Amino acid sequence: MTSSATQAPVSAADRDRQDRFDETVAAESRIEPRDWMPDAYRKTLVRQMAQHAHSEIIGMQPEGNWITRAPSLKRKAILMAKVQDEAGHGLYLYSAAETLGVDREDLTEQLIDGSAKYSSIFNYPTPTWADMGAIGWLVDGAAIVNQVPLTRCSYGPYARAMVRICKEESFHQRQGFEILYELSHGTDAQHEMAQQAINRWWWPSLMMFGPPDDQSPNSARSMAWKIKRFSNDELRQRFIDMCVPQAEILGLDIPDPELNWNAERGHYDFGPIDWDEFFQVLKGHGPCNALRVSHRRRAHEDGAWVREAAAAHAEKQARTAA
Numbered sequence: 428m429t430s431s432a433t434q435a436p437v438s439a440a441d442r443d444r445q446d447r448f449d450e451t452v453a454a455e456s457r458i459e460p461r462d463w464m465p466d467a468y469r470k471t472l473v474r475q476m477a478q479h480a481h482s483e484i485i486g487m488q489p490e491g492n493w494i495t496r497a498p499s500l501k502r503k504a505i506l507m508a509k510v511q512d513e514a515g516h517g518l519y520l521y522s523a524a525e526t527l528g529v530d531r532e533d534l535t536e537q538l539i540d541g542s543a544k545y546s547s548i549f550n551y552p553t554p555t556w557a558d559m560g561a562i563g564w565l566v567d568g569a570a571i572v573n574q575v576p577l578t579r580c581s582y583g584p585y586a587r588a589m590v591r592i593c594k595e596e597s598f599h600q601r602q603g604f605e606i607l608y609e610l611s612h613g614t615d616a617q618h619e620m621a622q623q624a625i626n627r628w629w630w631p632s633l634m635m636f637g638p639p640d641d642q643s644p645n646s647a648r649s650m651a652w653k654i655k656r657f658s659n660d661e662l663r664q665r666f667i668d669m670c671v672p673q674a675e676i677l678g679l680d681i682p683d684p685e686l687n688w689n690a691e692r693g694h695y696d697f698g699p700i701d702w703d704e705f706f707q708v709l710k711g712h713g714p715c716n717a718l719r720v721s722h723r724r725r726a727h728e729d730g731a732w733v734r735e736a737a738a739a740h741a742e743k744q745a746r747t748a749a
Contacts, residue, residue, distance in 0.1 A: 452653050457583035460526040468652055471645065472582050473527050475654065480520035481538050481545035485719050487513045489553045490562060498556060505602060506559065512595045519592060523584040539724040547705060548635050550713030557610055557617075557624035563603015564677075565625070565632040565670070571596050572666045573636060576656035585654075604673065611678045618678070625674075626682045633697075634705040636663040642702075667695050 444463040451458060458464055487510045494510065497503040521531045537543035548566055553559070575593050580586040610621035637643055637659040649655040657665075667686075674681050685698035707713065 452581050455579075455653075457586065458581050459583045467648075468654075469527050471649060471652070471654065472585065473524055473529050475649070476520055476524040476527075476585055477529070477534050477537070478544050478546075480517045480524060480534065481543050482549065483513050483517035483520060484538070485545045485549045485723060486566075488719055488722055489549055489551070489715075490559060493553060493556065493559055496556070497559070502606075509563075509599055509602060512599065516592045516595070519588040520585075523588045526584045535727065539720065539727050541711065541720050544709070546635060547708040547713065548631050550708050550715045550719060551627065551631055552714055555620050555624060557607065557620040558627070560603045560606030560610060560621060561624035561628040563599050563601075564607055564673070565603070565628045566635070567596050567599040567603060568670065569632045569635045569666050571600055572662050572669065576662075577654075579653075579656060581653040604677070607677050607679065621677075622679050625679050629682050630700060630704075633663055633667070633700055634702075634708075636660075636666070638702065638705065664694050667697055671695055 445465070448458065448462070448464055448468075451462070458468075490506060490513075491510050494503055494506050497506050521534060524534065525531055534543070538545070548569075553562070571593060574589055574596065577589040578586055578593060580589065607621050607624075610617040612618075637646075640646060640658045640660045643659050646655060646658055650658065671681065671686065683698045685696065687696050689696045708716070711717070
């Protein structure tokens, strides 16, 4: 841990606290909510965990609107369970963020007023059933590659939350793969529907890992603090290497004419990513940004009676116990 990665101590007591923090991180031990931590470390965690929680909550929408249109009762039940899992992930992460002293209501307000960020991937439409397969295989697959290293995050509540989340994301990825496999080996029309879904989701899924390392201002510090373990580009390459053989099993093509195995590197080379599209979506100009936020705002407003009822019940319980 370098001193440049942390805030400068201003007293001997601060220096001692900073040293203990640095030693804890260097020893691969966990920082817990009761421990002293640099303000910048706390702010970085709040930003990352809030964005992660928001992504899980907004991520329910692209699949949620397919629950009633899934092709069988079994598919409806599986998709409903998956969407419920995503809601649970959001709640775990809001709870973990609260251990850093932030208020969940404030985080929710930031999401529904459009000032909070969430993963750009959820601002794309899902026009066919095959998109449910592509989201599971690619989006949840990318999430697993991104999130498994977070189980070794230096902040304890975040790392522990990620253990269960990653297990469930693994199930989601296999569910998506199975949908695409069935479609790919069905009729010609079903195969084409699966291929078109892959064409829509491949490039946005690569953008999920964030901008290139030389344009990612927070990565180096997060890695120094052992919040992140690998850079955006490392994780992106790992994901591509994982997906190519799986696409061959599916019998579907990855829409990248420059995708080739590089024996010297031991990795697949791939074509250029449209980073202008990524930053436009990040700024709120994607196909569904406004729709996603407006739906979340309406759901929050419609659920006001639930929060009021819960508060009244808690107040009654407290009076009874007094």
